[in-house]
Amino acid sequence: MxxxxxxxxxxxxxxxxxxxxxxxxxxxxxxxxxxxxxxxxxxxxxxxxxxxxxxxxxxxxxxxxxxxxxxxxxxxxxxxxxxxxxxxxxxxxxxxxxxxxxxxxxxxxxxxxxxxxxxxxxxxxNCSIIPCVTVLKTLDERFCLTKVNYTTYQAVSGSGFKGINDLMRTRTGEKPLFYPQPIASTCIPLIGDAITSGDTSEEKKMKDETKKILNRFDLKVSATCVRVPVFYCHGIVVSLETKEKFNLSDVKNLFSEIPKVIVKDDLRKNDFPTSLDGYDNDNIYVGRIREDETRENGLLFYVLADNLRIGxxxxxxxxxxxxxxxxx
CATH class of the missing domain: 3.40.50.720 (NAD(P)-binding Rossmann-like Domain)
Incomplete structure (x- = not known):
């Protein structure tokens, strides 16, 4: 060899x-x-x-x-x-x-x-895109995506050691040296640089990379990216619309068949994706799967994965x- x-x-x-x-x-x-x-x-x-x-x-x-x-x-x-x-x-x-x-x-x-x-x-x-498109690819092939909206909840390790150190520092009441606000006490809806469209550079990545990876440059995509006081694993709420109608049970079965994906979706048993699940492994966790009544053929779910590993x-x-x- x-x-x-x-x-x-x-x-x-x-x-x-x-x-x-x-x-x-x-x-x-x-x-x-x-x-x-x-x-x-x-x-x-x-x-x-x-x-x-x-x-x-x-x-x-x-x-x-x-x-x-x-x-x-x-x-x-x-x-x-x-x-x-x-x-x-x-x-x-x-x-x-x-x-x-x-x-x-x-x-x-x-x-x-x-x-x-x-x-x-x-x-x-991008570290948030990889777990999302892993799921979206299958949905697009089966039901044809027309719109995708992301809201990300991104761990401080996405900023490297500076992010981790700022979370540790502000937990003890010290002033932040990296983030614009004390991350231990708040979520920060700013990742990357502000750009003229009103988006941030991170949000633009979410939009552009989704289209390129799926080869769907006609797809409408929006994103809001938020830094949260968690050390590891990014979580993403995905709300989407499809051209074709779907059955929710079929969607859940599809998710369970995607390589790397683990479905955790039973609220009655407190079974949903958390950073404790995703940390230090290469699985992509999907849960909170439900219809989105604000969209025609709308679907809503939560994706989580280790941003340093699979991301x-x-x-x-x-x-x-x-x-x-x-x-x-």
């Missing part, structure tokens, strides 16, 4: 560290591993596959001899170094830098993994796995 040389950029961040753990779990055929991070992390040591690795800085020589490069360091780093890395390796980018580039595939591997084959740069989707690291590694398994 061929073995591969891998570079992880942003290896000391939350997504980077999670990605390294997923690589260990999946037991992929890795020959060599290079860990890259910012200047403040150079020289740190991380243990992966039972071996100690020294974190290096990012430079023009970082990708020579590399087969796969994972980028987990934000859009600015990706914009500068992904094109360079792609000269030497296949790049799987977790940032938003290239997601809406028409020449670069936006891949959720269990939905459209074939788009990654033969490409040098592959964009991994980022695990899906990135799954892209690598898909490519390896489908190489000629």
């Amino acid at each position: 061929k073995k591969y040389n891998v570079v992880v950029v942003g290896a000391t961040g939350l997504v980077g560290r999670t990605l390294l753990r997923v690589l260990e779990e999946r037991k992929l055929p890795i020959a060599g591993l290079r860990l890259i991070a910012s200047e403040k992390s150079i020289g740190k040591k991380l243990t992966v596959f039972g071996k100690e690795y020294v974190v290096e800085g990012l430079g023009k020589e970082s990708f020579k001899g590399c087969d796969f490069a994972f980028f987990c360091a934000g859009s600015k780093v990706s914009e500068q170094y992904v094109p360079l890395a792609a000269k030497h390796s296949i790049v799987i980018d977790n940032s938003s830098a290239f997601r809406m580039n028409p020449d670069i595939p936006l891949v959720v591997p269990w939905i459209n993994g074939e788009l990654a084959l033969g490409k040098k740069i592959i964009a991994n989707a 980022a690291a695990s899906s990135s590694v799954a892209i690598m796995e898909y490519i390896i398994n489908h190489q000629k």
Whole structure:
């Protein structure tokens, strides 16, 4: 079996560290591993596959001899170094830098993994979008979606260590250093930057990426994204409208047949998705499934998943796995 040389950029961040753990779990055929991070992390040591690795800085020589490069360091780093890395390796980018580039595939591997084959740069989707489109893809194929509305409840780990530290800090009454308000005491309906349409950049990602992944650029999508005082797992309320009529029991059966999806939908037994279910695994939990009477053929449900794993690291590694398994 061929073995591969891998570079992880942003290896000391939350997504980077999670990605390294997923690589260990999946037991992929890795020959060599290079860990890259910012200047403040150079020289740190991380243990992966039972071996100690020294974190290096990012430079023009970082990708020579590399087969796969994972980028987990934000859009600015990706914009500068992904094109360079792609000269030497296949790049799987977790940032938003290239997601809406028409020449670069936006891949959720269990939905459209074939788009990654033969490409040098592959964009991994937004951490809230991945669990949602996993469910929406099946609904669209069966009932034809016409409208989708998201309300997200996103954990502070989506902001990295700065978000986690701000929640811990404000829990003790200290002032926030990262969020505009003390996140321990309030939800914050602002994720990303404000843009001229009245949306935030995060909300625009939700809209644009849904359309691209589903290949439904005619689909009407809206989103409101809220940061909540929870450490891990993003929850998303999805309200949608379909062209075709549906039976609610058929929908629940469809959900239960989707790979990775676990249905938790019995209020009488307090059975519904929570962060306690989603934390540190690669399942997508769906519950609170019911008709939405404000829409014709309306459906309402709640989706939850671990934003660091299925929403980022695990899906990135799954892209690598898909490519390896489908190489000629």
